[in-house]
Amino acid sequence: MDKDHILTELFAISNVPSVIWIDEEGRISRPAASEFGTDTFSEITGISREGHMQQVREWVRNGALPEDASFVVNDLSDEEIQARLHFRLAAHLRRNNMPVEAEKHFDSAIELAPLDFTIARASMPLRGGDPFGEEFFELYQKYQDAGSPFHGIPRKPQTS
């Protein structure tokens, strides 16, 4: 349980689900990628779990890595780092019955990292919003319009 989102700081995660492969020696074999463990959302995302699961099996059984494993994920910007701190402070203030102060820091976090789902979407249920509602789809549209900026391996367009 990562209520303070420390993984988003340690690994520059900016969306979920994000999956990172780590070997026996603690080296990152494949950096963050948007992958799914089930097909629950495949109708919305267009992403099937099976391709990733097959890659994982190959890695575990034979040590084989996909081509994209050498991808280098961009570091967080200063703004994205500050956004994470504002988010954490906002969540703390909310937990301690200081909703007005919390709102200010949620606003600051989103202003600094407006397309980071670990901030913009994650704050929705904490502020009484719906992370599957209209607010989310507006965010998703802005994200797509901006070229889907993401700290992780870019997903190749699916061919059917």
Place this chain on the structure above:
Amino acid sequence: MEKDSEITILANSVTSVSGHWANGDPFVAPTEVKSVLGWEIKPEGLCKDDACIPVNEDQSIKNQDRYNLRQVAHLTGHPTLVSQESRTITIGQPSALRSSALRDKIAPDFELPDIEGVDRAFSDWAGKKRLLVAFSSW
């Protein structure tokens, strides 16, 4: 003489300590610096294991035998967010840990509670291939 005040520190855990504020920054005792950041204030500077960082102990960093936690955190590579309004300093993960993860592909260790509330370190599973899956319950 600055008035004593409670300061909440959001770092790897949440703690409230006694300290004071000066020029918008929180000042805490050296023991709190060590407890929060793991760096000890010694005559040669801020020290951890074999490493020491020299500290220029002027008024901006040392005041009434207390240390400016924001400045000390920056010296040790931690980003910070200070909110005097809520008497809080938020201290982020060291940037060097993330850079090493991204550039050198070395996974930083971390500790988080499991669903039962029991703290688990990622290194508890060292020696095995691991999938780190970040997800949200929404």
